[in-house]
Amino acid sequence: MPKNWTTCTVEDLADLVRGVTYTKADAAKKLQDGHAPLLRSNNINISINHDELVFVKEERIGEAQWLCDGDVLIAMSSGSSSLVGKAAQAKIPPRETFGAFCSVLRPFPLICKRYFGWFFQTSMYRQNVSADAKGSSINNLKRSHVLSIGFPLAPANEQLRIVDKIESLFAQLDHGEAGLRDVQKLLARYRQSVLKAAVTGQLTADWRAENADRLESGHDLLERILQARRENWQGRGKYKEPAAPDTRDLPELPEGWVWASVDQMVRVFRNGLSKKPVAEKNQYPILRISAVRPMSVTLNDLRYYSPADTEDVSSYWVEKGDLLFTRYSGSAQFVGVCGQMRDSVSVLHPDKLIKLRVVDTPELCRDFLELAWNAGVTRAHIASNIKTTSGQQGIAGGDIKSAPFPLPPADEQVVIAERVWDVFEKMERLQSHCQAELARSAALRQSVLKDAFAGKLVPQNPDDEPASELLARIRAERDAAAPKKRTRKKATA
Structure with a gap:
């Protein structure tokens, strides 16, 4: 540290104000x-966002x-331990307040506010609060944890020069990051347009012309698929013909x-295990609902299942090639999405996921079904049937079964899947680069x-005036502004 700097604590430079306590x-x-608008922990990131506000009585x-x-x-x-201690600086805010799970550090007048604020974006600060946050299910910081953090104090004039330099460099990084995020948005839109072209026949119009x-x-x-379904049915009870989709309001399809309906394509349609999983590792790994996203199933965050002594879980194992639908999610965009298991790993599935095994016939391409069931008319049907129960978004299995989708010839299914995945792999490389x-850029910051x-x-x-002299003046002003304690006069005899 330069010789004209000094170290102090956050308490030397700011007051800490607790947030508003309120009831529903x-x-x-x-x-x-x-x-008035009230900010909560979820409104704090690198900057303050104003999403999902609560309004409390003034x-x-x-x-x-x-x-x-x-x-x-x-x-x-x-x-979340990664969120506790997150900090953001207010910039000429509207008339707002903040909740009891938040606090505000209000810098004293002699320190540059922006200099003070930038300190709370450093990894040095984050490491301090991460080490201090404690709790069994909720991570908490105490007032003393924040106020006792060491703070490197520069001379007042140098604080201004530092802020100018930080904000000049960050403006350049902002410009570059904005360009990268624009590319990401374009990729997301392009992905949707590719899926739309795939399920409307536009993507393979040339193939159909060549193979007319x-x-x-x-x-x-x-009819051949339905015949194969009858022959290898594995459901319970007497075989029942699946319902055909209602096509009255559906668009016209390409020739061939x-x-x-989804139901016409499957021989197994099963909800998962309802008992709550555990974190302790055992021989029964089970998927979390978050493992299934559109056109993917990930195994990087498993839980574990503890069967009862007589419980048979053999029918709940997920096999390579199985398709999984989400039944519930906190977000509607992830309800009823479909992903294919592409790994040869033994894993169970929970009740919030539905496992489908398609009819075992060369007439069906699982890669095509996976993309078709996440797009177009099928996705619109599922989205329109999502219901809210106890704060959770969900869909009934029957609404997934009845979902319509366009079925191309067997060879065209393969061509569509190959073309889509070829485009998606190129997009994934671009996304990874972004x-x-x-x-x-974050590391440079x-x-x-x-x-x-x-x-x-x-x-x-x-x-420049040494920071030690600046600190002495800050302390003197703080002490002068502090209310003086009253002392009782001793009683005289």
Whole structure:
């Protein structure tokens, strides 16, 4: 650290203000007369966002609890250790307050607010609060944890030079990151357009033109699949013919295609195990609902199942080639999405996932079914049947079974799947490049901040007032402003 710098604690430079406590009766989901927006832990990231606000009665808000320009808002409690301690600085905020799971650090007048605020984006600060956060299910920071953090204090003039340099460099990084995020948005839109072209026949219009002389009737194709379904049925009880889709409002299909339902394609359709899994590892790994996303099943976050003594779980193992649908999710966009198990790994599936095994016939390409069941008319049907129960978004198995989808000839199914996955692999490489560059940019930001608070970002000026003298003035002003304690006079005899 340069010789004209000094070290102190956060307590030397700022007051800590606790957030507003309130009950459900004091709060509203929309702004009303006599209410004010209240920020919570979920509103804190690198900057403050204003999503999912709560509005509380102004009578609950103390004078010091109104957010001020330059305040540093800190998440003091969170169920996630990666979120507790997150901090963001307010910039000329609207008339807002903050909740009891947050606190605000309000810097004293003699310190540069922006300099003070940038410190709370450093890895140095994050390491301090990560080490201090404690709790069994909720991670909590105490007032003392934050106020006792060491703070590298630069001379007042150098603080201004440091802030100018940080913000100049970060503006360049912002520009580059904005370009990368624009590419990511374009890739997401392009992905949807490829899926749409795949399930409407546009993607393989050239293939059909070249193979027009050998295109078969969609009706004949579907009949052969249904015959194979009857022959290798593994369901319970007497065989029941699956219902055909209602095609009255469905668009016209290319030659050789036919509308079918999900139910017509499957020989096994089964919910999973309902007993709650455990984190302790055993011989019965089980998928989490988050393992299934559109066109993917991941195995990087498993839980484990403990069967009862007489419980038979043999029918709940997931095999390579099985298709899985999500039944429930906290987010509607992940309800009813479909992914294919591509790994040869023994794993069970929970009740919130539905396992499908398709009819064992060369007439069906699982890769095509997976993409078709995540797109177009099929996805629209599923999305329209999502219901909300106890705060969870969900869909009934019957609504998945009845979902319509376009079925092309067997050979065309393979061509569509190959073309889609070829495009997606190229897009994935671009996406990975964008992610790598964004990660590199984040690392550069930390490198800039590390140099800034080590006195290496800008040159020192020996004529600047030493930080030790600045600190002495800050302490003197703080002490002068503090209310004096009353002392009782001793009683005289």
